[in-house]
Amino acid sequence: MTPAPDSQPVVIVGAGPAGAALAMLLAERGVKVTLVEAARDFQRQFRGEGLMPSGLAALEAMGCGPLLARLPQRSLSAWSFHLHGRKLFRVEEPMEGQRPCTLISQPALLEALLERASRDSGFQWRQGLSVVDVIEAEGRVAGVVLSDGSRLAASLVVASDGRSSLVRQRSGLELERQNSPIDLLWFRLPSHPRFESDNAFTMLLGEDGAACSLFHGAQPGELQLGWVLSPGERFERSPQAWGEVFAAMAPDWLAYHLRQVAPAISAPLKLSVQVGCCRRWHRPGLLLLGDAAHPMSPIRAQGINMALRDAVVAANLLLAPLMAGDTAAVDTSLEQIQAERLPEIQRAQTLQQQEARQAQLLRRSPLLRRALVQLAPWLGERIGHSWRQRQIPLRQGLATVEITV
Numbered sequence: 001m002t003p004a005p006d007s008q009p010v011v012i013v014g015a016g017p018a019g020a021a022l023a024m025l026l027a028e029r030g031v032k033v034t035l036v037e038a039a040r041d042f043q044r045q046f047r048g049e050g051l052m053p054s055g056l057a058a059l060e061a062m063g064c065g066p067l068l069a070r071l072p073q074r075s076l077s078a079w080s081f082h083l084h085g086r087k088l089f090r091v092e093e094p095m096e097g098q099r100p101c102t103l104i105s106q107p108a109l110l111e112a113l114l115e116r117a118s119r120d121s122g123f124q125w126r127q128g129l130s131v132v133d134v135i136e137a138e139g140r141v142a143g144v145v146l147s148d149g150s151r152l153a154a155s156l157v158v159a160s161d162g163r164s165s166l167v168r169q170r171s172g173l174e175l176e177r178q179n180s181p182i183d184l185l186w187f188r189l190p191s192h193p194r195f196e197s198d199n200a201f202t203m204l205l206g207e208d209g210a211a212c213s214l215f216h217g218a219q220p221g222e223l224q225l226g227w228v229l230s231p232g233e234r235f236e237r238s239p240q241a242w243g244e245v246f247a248a249m250a251p252d253w254l255a256y257h258l259r260q261v262a263p264a265i266s267a268p269l270k271l272s273v274q275v276g277c278c279r280r281w282h283r284p285g286l287l288l289l290g291d292a293a294h295p296m297s298p299i300r301a302q303g304i305n306m307a308l309r310d311a312v313v314a315a316n317l318l319l320a321p322l323m324a325g326d327t328a329a330v331d332t333s334l335e336q337i338q339a340e341r342l343p344e345i346q347r348a349q350t351l352q353q354q355e356a357r358q359a360q361l362l363r364r365s366p367l368l369r370r371a372l373v374q375l376a377p378w379l380g381e382r383i384g385h386s387w388r389q390r391q392i393p394l395r396q397g398l399a400t401v402e403i404t405v
């Protein structure tokens with residue numbers, strides 16, 4: 001659809017899952033959209049890959065089913081927990097419904113969404129430029145300033161610039177943080193044939209309370225490993241030393257592999273996790289979306305899924321007022337977007353927090369860990385069953401999200 005030539009565009013800041021999906025949905029429906037992305041290359045940054053059935057369904061609702069099938073991906077076969085090198089329990093995928101949790105290359109997904117958006121004449125892609133400020137006029141956000149000094153006027157600015165959102169900071173919308181920020185180290189290492197045929201998301205908890213998880217990512221031949229940093233922990237270690245640390249927590253076959261491939265373990269990438277939610281996601285002329293409005297914990301892969309679901313709801317509610325050029329109605333729809341999305345976000349964050357507390361309890365209590373190791377042969381299955389039941393609401397979504405435009 002061709003947009004009106006003299007209409008001002010919607011400016012979307014940040015081409016992560018929230019921004020790229022919303023840009024595509026609006027551009028395809030005739031809205032003039034400019035998408036600004038600071039990174040020159042999606043490959044350079046760490047981007048999570050885990051998509052739950054709720055996120056896969058959102059992509060399908062956007063008409064991305066055929067596109068999804070072409071992207072580099074790998075599904076999980078199970079979730080497997082090990083304490084002190086011994087198996088505690090294993091839960092098979094898919095837990096409910098048809099779709100397993102699937103690792104999808106996020107750079108490839110974002111490029112595919114952009115490729116679809118670019119087919120529309122009203123779409124503009126500004127890559128390698130950061131938004132450095134917002135422009136205000138008559139009590140409304142009316143555009144953004146870019147890092148090259150240029151200014152973009154907008155009928156609406158959507159800030160989907162992630163958990164440290166500069167637009168959120170500049171516009172005075174306050175983030176209420178959950179008080180348990182953690183840091184993670186992210187490693188890449190060569191795969192083991194067992195993960196090729198049985199890609200279990202494998203969680204390891206060591207005798208000293210150290211914790212990490214590993215799984216086969218979307219790229220062929222590559223395992224990803226996330227290490228939870230304890231407060232004040234130093235992490236300057238050689239790849240061999242890391243291999244030894246990981247191996248000490250792993251079952252025998254995996255420990256052997258980790259020692260074998262230790263020289264090829266990548267240097268770690270430190271990722272700071274912050275979690276929270278803004279009391280208000282909007283001001284006249286401005287909407288926060290995805291992590292900018294509600295930074296999600298990485299626990300049980302929720303953030304990409306929630307970002308995609310935000311984009312669907314935003315497109316549903318914004319399309320008509322944007323097409324009509326009705327600014328007052330646009331501002332009213334911003335309130336409706338927050339009202340529709342907030343309950344699911346709050347519930348997902350609460351469930352993630354409960355998971356985090358349980359993990360922390362185990363990490364901090366050597367006594368509890370030792371008791372569980374002893375009781376695993378009798379209790380492992382029951383613990384696994386109770387864990388499985390807790391995961392189900394985090395997988396299918398906690399609200400109905402469908403495209404209505």
Ligand SMILES: Cc1cc2nc3c(=O)[nH]c(=O)nc-3n(C[C@H](O)[C@H](O)[C@H](O)COP(=O)(O)OP(=O)(O)OC[C@H]3O[C@@H](n4cnc5c(N)ncnc54)[C@H](O)[C@@H]3O)c2cc1C
Nearest residue numbers: 014016017018038048050131161162290291298301303304
């Ligand atoms: C270690 C870790 C692992 C995770 N793993 C998963 C997972 O497996 N599955 C899952 O669902 N979630 C995962 N998450 C959460 C997930 O990454 C986020 O919730 C999700 O990416 C949010 O999407 P978004 O589009 O809102 O923001 P982002 O994906 O953060 O995208 C924001 C974009 O804005 C750009 N940007 C930032 N500032 C500016 C600026 N000033 N101007 C222009 N552009 C800007 C950035 O370059 C970026 O491209 C993980 C998080 C962490 C920390």
